[in-house]
Amino acid sequence: MAEGWNKAREISRRVGKGAAQAGRASWRAGRATATGTKRAGVATARGAHKMGQATRRLTHANGAGRTGLGRLIELSIGNSAADAFVTVALASTVFFGVPVGEARGSVALYLVITMIPFALVAPFVGPILDKFRSGRRYVIAGTLFGRGLLCFAMAAAVGPGDLPTLFAGALGVLVLSKAFTVSRAAIMPSVLPADITLVSANARVALFSLVTAGIAVPIGAGLTAWLGSAVMLRVAMVAFLLVGVFAVRLPRHVDSPDLEEEAPEEGGRAERWRSLLNVGPAVTEAMLANVGVRLFSGFLLFFMLFLVQDLGAPWLLVKDTFFDVPKTIGVLALAAGLGGLVGAAVANWARNHSPQLIVLLTLALTVATTVVTAIFFNLWTAIAVALVTAFAQELGKLALDAIVQREIGEEVRSSTFGVVEALLQMAWVFGGLVGLLLSLTENGPPGFITLSVVLFAWLVWLLIRRRRRIKAVNAQIHEERQPPTAPVPREQAWAHEEPPTPDEQPSQIDRTKPLTNPYG
Template sequence: MSLRADLRVLWRSPGFRRLTWTRLLSQGGDGMFQVGIATAFFFDPTTATSPEQIAVGFAVLLAPFTLVGPFVGPLIDRWQRQRILLVGNLVRLVLAAGIITLVLADAPVWSLYATALLTLSVNRFLLAAMTAGLPQVVPAHQLLAANAVLPTLGTIAASVGGAIGGIATFVVPSVSDNSLAVTALICAGLAFGASSIAATRISRKELGPTHPLEKLDVGAQLRALTAELLEGERYLRARRTPWHALGVMSAQRLLYGLVFVASILASRSILADPDDAEAALGAFSIVLGFAAVGFGLAAVITPMLGDRVSRERWILICLGIGAVGQIVLATAPTAWALLTAAIIVSFAVQGGKIAVDTIVQRDTEDHVRGRAFTLYDMAYNVAFMSSAVVGGLILPDSGWSRPIMLGIAVVYVLVAIVFARTPHEVRPVPPRPVAN
């Protein structure tokens, strides 16, 4: 089926429609919130002049997600996910208002930093809750299409939100040095509030979990979280197919992260003047635009092949496509090679991710699904953060090196070989009680 046909079929489900509106508004707000962050962390010539400094920026952004995830993620299996979406976006609205207040009061930089990181951390929690709740509103045979459509629409919403935030900063008159940041944050806060309103249209039990914890004992839950997360890891490992899917996703994300860091550096040094932050950001925006084409193509083609190609085989194909993209990037440090590779590699990453999401959702029972996607988020963030660290160690200041680009292509092939040799049949896991 085509993307249009898949969306038409999925849109008939009221639950899917309500979840989609909530996600689009939430991720639109994310894009608005992040408008200034990329410039400050990665394109300011006074703060991000080398791979090492960019790696520090990635670590600061992603480390809190990884640290927060293990402690709040298991709550996805305990609390009503609809309430998580409602309250989480309200929390982000309050945090956005707090940041505006801090900016206007010229508060210390560390306070702005801490509040912004907390806001981004809540975002990861919300995305995990929406992903874990998707199987509750979509039939099992439509999960592949839903995993292609919904994240892609969310990515588009984030891009549109970023564009709206950027346009608003030019339209609104500048009355002070803080006007641009305040304008983008106001737009983000409005979107977060609208997402909370959209979440109220989802019934309280519609997104699961099937057996939520009705009475909340914070102390008892915190004592049980570590044990539950370890139990989730044991379950996925014993179940086999979700564990292997997470492994290949992590490897793919690590390789993609290396190219992402290289693209930032190349945008600064190859596509633009390193001392011109605006030109560098514009060049990187073009790279991201071409990458969005790859993501969109993956969302269209993956569901079309769903009935003819297994999820595991599609992952192998995507790994091969990723290797081809790296070979293209290794040909020359030119704009055409970078932009062509952006389409191919992004297609491979998104196509593989759609298949991985479907495997984890399909082969994980609902009472463990929240923990599964907590581990998913942890693996995702650790892999991306690790790619920044590795990139800081091996990438030149220009971001381009033929041996490194070819080496990444070889790793893609090795990952495909390893994944091809793993078992692709799910294994029953006997239930084991976890202390509450």
């Protein structure tokens, strides 16, 4: 009995000793894990801090930190990241979350809903922004806060599948995003350093925004696949709210003082609209060229998207290999993103060249690439046209922004940008509807042939219009440089007229009086 009790005590002691050793080992392992996690967190924080410092040096280069351009670029970086999160979340919900046939109808409805409000809102968004020139920081912050609230509403609508709420929220996000773009473009001259041109400053903002979007899209896609669209929309909501707080901290000189109206209110409004409609030939020409490029951009996006998903182009896809449907769409999207980056880089390089010439060259390049794609339609030409179209759209829009910022006065600059954005948006929507319709043919070349003919005619009309305008300007300059015709002496004039009566005969003093100097 005693021996058994001693054995039990020995076993208990050994078990307790083993448990204590296991506990100490677990504590050491936990401490090591915590230390490793802490070190990893510190390393990550240091890496993020160094990356932030490097980004700050790039955004504040060439005097951009002194004038406020650097902060505007950083604001655009945050806005681009949040927009990318929203785009990824909505794409998985609206475009790829339903079958192709149903998605085509949903996309068509979205395009129509997008186009109609822009046609109605365009006359009001710009004047409202011009009205609050003295509070542009708060207007920009308001567009960000508004999108944050809309993301919260759309996140609540994802679960029950409330498509009307999703469409309305997406429309509101789009309108506020355009209002942000208009406000940012309007304040660009007030933060422009002396050593940077308008085209270069716009290109720098676009370049950082595109790089940020290229980084944020795969991150957003991974988070959406892991957590779902609703969570991704809430992440975008937090991002918009934080960026909105940063917008309030922009330099105060971006707010322009309100100009005193000399005319009455109604007269001032009429004068504003006359100025807005008469934007000048340079702005009009640049807008029309960008309309052609934006029309083809919308067509290409929706035409290729549904053509690939419908498998209507067997020579475009290589099924069950690397280039299946999702990967083909990914390659085309990557080509478009790369084209936008190259366009922004070329705009920065071409800062000393004529913006008017740039916009026409972008349209001509788009036409040429479309013709080649219509003749040799395959995967590689589709990638080329996606790259060139994104390149032309980015470069042409940056040149157009510089022309508007240079040619249009501050009192109607936001209104002009509002009309420009609405016009380009409607052209993009119309092109998307055409692409949606032509994708039903499940054949690529006819669609590209149709658009190539339309774009070629558009380019020829613009060139003829430009040539006539230049000839008229040259004729006017030549006429102004001609010296005025000297007056004919009265004696010579009388030889071709009835002789004057004696009362009308000039006196001898009048005849000998020298003629007045015609240049005096």
